Amino acid sequence: MKLRAWPDSLFGRLVMILAVGMFAGQLLTSTIWFETHDNRTLEIPARLFASRLADTVRLLQHAPDATARDAIVTQLSDARYRLQWTDAPQPVQQTSLAKRTVSDLITGVIRRRLGEPIDVRLIDAELRDEEHKHKGILSLFDSRMPTGDFHVQMKLPDGRWLDAQANEGQAGMLSEPGSLVFDYLVRIYLLRFVAICVLAFVAVRFAVQPLRDLARAADALGRNIYRPPLPVSGPLEVRSAAMSFNSMQRQLTESFAGRARFLTAVSHDLRSPLTRLRLRVEMLPDPQWRDRLRGDLDDMEAMVRATLDAVQGIEVTEARHEIDLDSMLEGLAEDAREAGHAVTVEGRAARPVAGYPRNLKRCLQNLLDNAIRYGGEASIHVVDDGRAVRVAIRDNGPGIPDETMLARAFEPYFRGNAGRADGTGASGGTGLGLTIAQSIAATHGGTLTLRNRTAGGLEAELVLPRDV
Template identity: 30%
Template sequence: MMLLWRRSLAARFLMLVLLALALSQAITFLISWDERGQALHAAAKGEFVSRTSSLAILLDTTPPSLRPDILNVSGTAYTRFWTSHDGPSNPLAWQQEALTQLAKPLPGIAAKYAAYMNGQASNAVAAADPSVPPRMLDLSGSGSPFTRPAKFLYLDGAPNGMGLSVRLDDDSTWLNAAYAKVMPSAFWTAQSAISLALTALILSAIAIFGAQAIARPLRRLANAAELFGRGEAVPRLPESGPDDIRQTAEAFNRMQERLQRFVEDRTRMLAAISHDLRTPLTSLRLRAEFVQDRDLQEKMLKTIEEIQTMTEAALAFAREDAAVEETRTVDLSALVGSLCDDLEELGQNVTVSDGPKVLYRCRPDSLRRAIRNLVENAVRYGEQARVSLVRRTDSLDIVVEDAGPGIPQADMEQVFAPFFRLEQSRNRETGGVGLGLSIARAIARHHGGDIVLENRSNGLRAIIRLPLIDMAKQLAPAPVPETSPPTGLRSLPA
């Protein structure tokens, strides 16, 4: 449940709606429960008074000898009737008599109904508190259902207990009635459960629809941001829907356009500078030819050649950076293996570990160039390169290990700077131009990853760490062992 709450906007929205429903229903029940009890009590009181009034009229019209039988058959599961010669002058004594009558079983009831009928009024009857005398109310007079003297009181020792005493027409007899009934107090009924379940089902359907309507453009924005961060061409997001969603899509589209324009301007500027440097370099080369001192001339020509080589490398980098390569799914294991085969044919000392088929969405030409730069650096400075493909929890690592001296910890980040070389001889054969790691890191970051350098006890480990997108679809089930040195190597002779 907590996992859904943290990871799913639709589940969070649905849970909040259901929580609001539960709280609103609870508050509604609490508010209406007292009103319901009062309504039931008022209805019971009206029925009790009306029944007693009708019985008094009936007794007035019948002979006194029939009254006991009429009173016996008039009793119910929660009502008792009896007559007395004295009126209710003592409310406490009358209440005690009413509780006694309620506790008596009804006469003449069939055996299978006796337990039920006799228990309704008597089970909850308790003794009244003698220290608190009940208050007797006079119901006779105008606005009352009785035109004769009548006294009403609430019974202290019975649930919802009521008592009523009405004088008959002979002026010497009083009809007494007592009522006690346990009102239904179940807070949760089958009807309430069905009503709440139907309401929750309807609200859940509405909440899921609303949450999906909100989450869909957010997922589309997240996917577009992920693709854009990996250097892929992303079409403009649809700028529609509510203001918040529409403004978010508009902001993303503007950001994408600005970043693309910035990168294009930077690339064009770098290409223009590299191109324009050719003319003065050619002019310097011509002038150097007229220098008479051979040693000075040779030094000048070497410096000019070095500058020209760096310019050509920068121009090639700018041209490649400006080119838009299509992103597609390739077998990364096959890509790494074919690259190592090519380097083996060129006499490079390279070993590569066999691994499962790994499908990955990338720009294969640029990624191949990044891997090649790392492998060539490993061979140049570490005499050999061991390449492996390692599957991790959240990344896919292309590992290149060598047996060289490694890199000082202070220069771990500096080596990625353009034209920076640890080798200080300025010899292009041993030190290169200084753009290899810069280009490799730029390519890795365009894929949403990075390059990590780690010193080992006997060499350097360079890792191209690529993010995993939908690992279940992009990787084969069997992981590549993360051992060092990697197992299952096949040697490529130098």
């Protein structure tokens, strides 16, 4: 089975669009999570640095003169805490939200410790791993005790600018990179992705349900044009489609009703001229011509009746019911036996089948009549596999050896070769029986196929699915 990257169904496409869109949005907003953890990891070093810097400023404020202040700066400086005077502050570049948070934290601590406002400018702040390498956010995942690098410039009360650079640790606190990875991948992505998929499945299934109802109604319309109208519910677009569908159904119903009325009128109107022709035929002096014209008139009347019968036979004008197929077949077989024909029934349906009783009986009657007409007798075989019921009606007649004619047997007014009709001396009929039977089979969502039997004769197999 070939996997499709883009689903074929509307349901699958909407689910994919929602899931991918939400997941992409999560990826874009994941920087918030990183900045939150970055800020939390930088918080302790920033507080330590700010407290140390506040103590330094307090010492410098109590120094008697500039020489003493220079000495304090020199004495306090070391490899992890470097102090120097600067003539002018560096310009502060546009910083990220994390750095602005750290800047506010450091400024707040210093001002609270000193008890007075002071101009503090954060030049830079970032994390280092345990190897003292700058890895940015990755330091959260590969170091148990990342440290913070800070660069601050501040203006002292005497107007001089002090430049301070420091590297502060976590005051002995350890972080677990594994737990951070688990928290990031599982809690933020996996759980949310699963929740998004579940929500998308439920929401999309609810949203497309009216469309599925519309598709089922369209499929059922092909089998029964007189089915109840589709309920008008759901979103505006679906309601509009349902109303259009119901309008189309009404138009089709009226069209078929008009066609039936037209054919009925034609049949009625033809009877008068046919009756006059019969009277005139009887007045002909030549008996041979009278017989020929009688036969032609009989054929014309039979054709008119068959055409009207065909139109009425394939129309569904009753509700769908559960049909006892076994009883129906036995009744048809018994009627045939009473008429002097040998008909047997083998096999049974496991349970009733859903369908239209009058139409289904017409279909089976036509198939049985064909088998009796061309074979003199018939056998009915029923097989029920749980998914469908197969009814095979077999005869012992000449069959239809020509495969081309076998394929055309369902065409209206088409009759098999003369050999099949003459095998029993019976009339070949009007050629509408199989056409009607096939239409009724399609109305039930089933199929009707013909095949020549190996032992001779023809088999007509009607398949009625149960899930329609």
